[in-house]
Structure formats: C-alpha cells, structure tokens
Amino acid sequence: MAHANTLETQKGIDWNGGNEPFKASWGKLMMWFFLLSDAFSFSSLLITYGLIRYSHNAYHGEAEAFKFSLDWWPVPEKVFEAVPFLGDGYPLVFVGIMTFILIMSSVTMVLAVEAGHRRDRKDVEKWLLWTILGGFTFLGSQAWEWTHFIHGTPEGGAIDIYGNVIYGANLIQNQYGPAPFANLFFFITGFHGFHVFSGVIINIIVFYLVAFGVYDNPHRETDPGAEPYEMVEKVGLYWHFVDLVWVFVFTAFYLI
Amino acid sequence: MANIDLAKDAHSGEIPKPNTAAIWRTFYILLGITVLEFIVALAPFLMWIPHGWKVVLYAIMTVAKAAYIVGEFMHLRHEVKFLIYAILLPMIFVAWLLLALIYEGGSVFDLRHF
Incomplete structure (x- = not known):
C-alpha cells in the first residue's frame, strides 16, 4: 500500500517505474512493435514496387486495343480476369472474392476476441474455427491464382526480343509485360501468403489451447499479468495485420 | 482480490x-x-476519369480502409494517445x-x- 501511495503523490513523474504509460500489457505491446517492424518489411517491398512501376512505360492506348508487350506495364484487369470453373473474361472478379474472404475472416477474428472478453469459450472456439477456415480458403484461392498466373493463357502474350511468343510466367520472363512485373508479383503476394500461412498455423495452435481451457485461468506462470483470453487478442492483432497488408497489396497489384 | 474475482467470473x-x-x-x-x-476500376461510365486521378482515388480509399482496420478491428483508436503516435508516426x-x-x-x- 505504501508503494501505491508513493505513486499517488508523485503523479506526473514517469521515471520511477511501477506505472504503465501505454496502458497495455507487455505481450500486446510487443505484438504492436513486431507488427510495426513487419510493416517496415512490407513497406520496403511495396516501395520497391512503386519505384519500378513508375520507372516503366505505362499503357496509353485504347483499353480495347490493349495487348501484352514488354514495352509497357500491363493493365491489371487484363492480367487477372480468370475465375475457377468459369474461365476468362471476368476482370478482377476472383481477386474480389479473395478480398471478401479475407475481410470476412478478419471479422470472425474480431468476434472471437469479443467472445474472449466475455470469457465465452464456446464462442471463441466457434469464431476461431471460422477464421481458420477463411485463412485456408484464401490460401487455396491464392494457390489457384498463382497456378493460373504461372501457366498463362494458351495463346500466350508478349513477344520477346527474339520474336518468340512468351507463354506463362517465371522469374526470367512473363507473357504479361516487363520481367519485374512477375518478379514483384511473386515476391509480394508470396510474402503475404506466407504471413497468412503462419497466421493460420498460429490460429490453430491458439484454438487448440483455447479448447483445452488454458486461457480460462489468469494465473498461468508462462504469461504473468495477462488477462484471460488475451492470447486470442494478440493473435487477432497479427491476423488483422495480414488483412491490412492485403488491402495495400490489392491496391498496388490489382487496381493501379 | 482482483484476480480471485476474475477466476470466479470465468467459472x-x-x-x-x-x-x-x-x-x-x-x-x-x-x-x-x-x-x-x-466501381471506379471497372464501371464503363467512369472510363473518362484519367488514370492518374483514379490512382489518387484508390489511395484515399485504401487509407480509409486501413484506418478502419487498424482503428476498430485492431482497437488502436481506443488505446492511449502515446501508443497511437508510436505506431502512426513511423508509418x-x-x-x-x-x-x-x-x-x-x-x-x-x-x-x-x-
């Protein structure tokens, strides 16, 4: 009690310890700082994309007359226009579905966090399972998108410097446009997909621990000072961050 | 005392x-x-907008979405002012x-x- 009184009388002095300037637990703060550093990693990739994108020629002709060429950066709605089972001719439809899936799984995650605040283990389990399902669905969609991107279209696209038609995409050349286009696509969506994959794995681990009632008890030795179900909140932060990055990847690759 | 109350709530x-x-x-x-x-990307009646202006529109909408995800879903809007600045200023x-x-x-x- 004496300690508390000392703090009371010295209000405004933050250098004696024993207070929480950020009013957040240690674990949550560290998650925030990790996410900030991860945001730097993604920013460096997206800044590279911006620099390379604007140091290449843009397509200036009529939209109907557009064709793939090494001379200009491709128009996204001409590259991403295939949907599973339906074929070509649906610009940005599939990526729209993927975006919806990821936003939806972000919502189920925040519902799991909300259920955790109410200590409702059944609800946390339910919403975490939906989140895991959304994550797997997104990963499956991305696998399909990559496969289609790598195989390309039967008629091929851009003509290389020797006059040969290029089919599909790899890290050396691609049928859609200049080589950096596919390289950046693979690196950035791949790095994001890897984050989604780790997020799903972490969600599965936390689901397992929630189901065994580990987070019901606030007196755990492993995480002193944590609220019950705070771990759901922390992995929730990570999962929302993955959704947030997709918002920027989506704008960079599919809209601009 | 507080911890005992929490444990009771949980059970x-x-x-x-x-x-x-x-x-x-x-x-x-x-x-x-x-x-x-x-709609901005695909609607035929918006084809007259120059690409440069569309990029500006996309940027505004992307930042708006990011603000809602970080502010509401990640709860940053309801945190302490210093924590908000610690995250926001570097970005x-x-x-x-x-x-x-x-x-x-x-x-x-x-x-x-x-």
Missing part, C-alpha cells in the same frame, strides 16, 4: 450477451469501400518514402527514354 457460467454492433458496422463500411473501388515517414521513390521512379523513366 460462474454467467456469460454476457455478445455486443457486436460496432464490429458489423465496420465490416459494412469496409465492404462498401471495396465495392466502390471495383507517416514510410508513406513519405513511398511518395518520394514513386516520384524518383518517374525520374528514372525520363532518364531512360529522353
């Missing part, structure tokens, strides 16, 4: 009703902005770097072609 079986109105409101806003982005510098290097990319293009 008493009294679970409060869900309070999810704000979550769904944020979801509908995010969905609305995404639909708006598709403002990053955004500046992005703008500067996009501009630099245009300069690289000019040097290559003219």
Whole structure:
C-alpha cells in the first residue's frame, strides 16, 4: 500500500517505474512493435514496387486495343480476369472474392476476441474455427491464382526480343509485360501468403489451447499479468495485420 | 482480490450477451469501400476519369480502409494517445518514402527514354 501511495503523490513523474504509460500489457505491446517492424518489411517491398512501376512505360492506348508487350506495364484487369470453373473474361472478379474472404475472416477474428472478453469459450472456439477456415480458403484461392498466373493463357502474350511468343510466367520472363512485373508479383503476394500461412498455423495452435481451457485461468506462470483470453487478442492483432497488408497489396497489384 | 474475482467470473457460467454492433458496422463500411473501388476500376461510365486521378482515388480509399482496420478491428483508436503516435508516426515517414521513390521512379523513366 505504501508503494501505491508513493505513486499517488508523485503523479506526473514517469521515471520511477511501477506505472504503465501505454496502458497495455507487455505481450500486446510487443505484438504492436513486431507488427510495426513487419510493416517496415512490407513497406520496403511495396516501395520497391512503386519505384519500378513508375520507372516503366505505362499503357496509353485504347483499353480495347490493349495487348501484352514488354514495352509497357500491363493493365491489371487484363492480367487477372480468370475465375475457377468459369474461365476468362471476368476482370478482377476472383481477386474480389479473395478480398471478401479475407475481410470476412478478419471479422470472425474480431468476434472471437469479443467472445474472449466475455470469457465465452464456446464462442471463441466457434469464431476461431471460422477464421481458420477463411485463412485456408484464401490460401487455396491464392494457390489457384498463382497456378493460373504461372501457366498463362494458351495463346500466350508478349513477344520477346527474339520474336518468340512468351507463354506463362517465371522469374526470367512473363507473357504479361516487363520481367519485374512477375518478379514483384511473386515476391509480394508470396510474402503475404506466407504471413497468412503462419497466421493460420498460429490460429490453430491458439484454438487448440483455447479448447483445452488454458486461457480460462489468469494465473498461468508462462504469461504473468495477462488477462484471460488475451492470447486470442494478440493473435487477432497479427491476423488483422495480414488483412491490412492485403488491402495495400490489392491496391498496388490489382487496381493501379 | 482482483484476480480471485476474475477466476470466479470465468467459472460462474454467467456469460454476457455478445455486443457486436460496432464490429458489423465496420465490416459494412469496409465492404462498401471495396465495392466502390471495383466501381471506379471497372464501371464503363467512369472510363473518362484519367488514370492518374483514379490512382489518387484508390489511395484515399485504401487509407480509409486501413484506418478502419487498424482503428476498430485492431482497437488502436481506443488505446492511449502515446501508443497511437508510436505506431502512426513511423508509418507517416514510410508513406513519405513511398511518395518520394514513386516520384524518383518517374525520374528514372525520363532518364531512360529522353
């Protein structure tokens, strides 16, 4: 009690310890700082994309007359226009579905966090399972998108410097446009997909621990000072961050 | 004392009703902005907008979506002011770097072609 009184009388002095300037637990703060550093990693990739994108020629002709060429950066709605089972001719439809899936799984995650605040283990389990399902669905969609991107279209696209038609995409050349286009696509969506994959794995681990009632008890030795179900909140932060990055990847690759 | 109360809450079986109105409101806003982005990208009646202006529109809508995800879903809007600034200020510098290097990319293009 004496300690508390000392703090009371010295209000405004933050250098004696024993207070929480950020009013957040240690674990949550560290998650925030990790996410900030991860945001730097993604920013460096997206800044590279911006620099390379604007140091290449843009397509200036009529939209109907557009064709793939090494001379200009491709128009996204001409590259991403295939949907599973339906074929070509649906610009940005599939990526729209993927975006919806990821936003939806972000919502189920925040519902799991909300259920955790109410200590409702059944609800946390339910919403975490939906989140895991959304994550797997997104990963499956991305696998399909990559496969289609790598195989390309039967008629091929851009003509290389020797006059040969290029089919599909790899890290050396691609049928859609200049080589950096596919390289950046693979690196950035791949790095994001890897984050989604780790997020799903972490969600599965936390689901397992929630189901065994580990987070019901606030007196755990492993995480002193944590609220019950705070771990759901922390992995929730990570999962929302993955959704947030997709918002920027989506704008960079599919809209601009 | 506080810890004992928490433990009792966890096992008493009294679970409060869900309070999810704000979550769904944020979801509908995010969905609305995404639909708006598709309209700007694909609608035939908006083809007259120059690409440069569309990029500005996309940037505004992307930042709006990011603000809702970070502010509401990640709860940052309800945290202490210093924590908000600790996260936000570095990202403002990053955004500046992005703008500067996009501009630099245009300069690289000019040097290559003219």
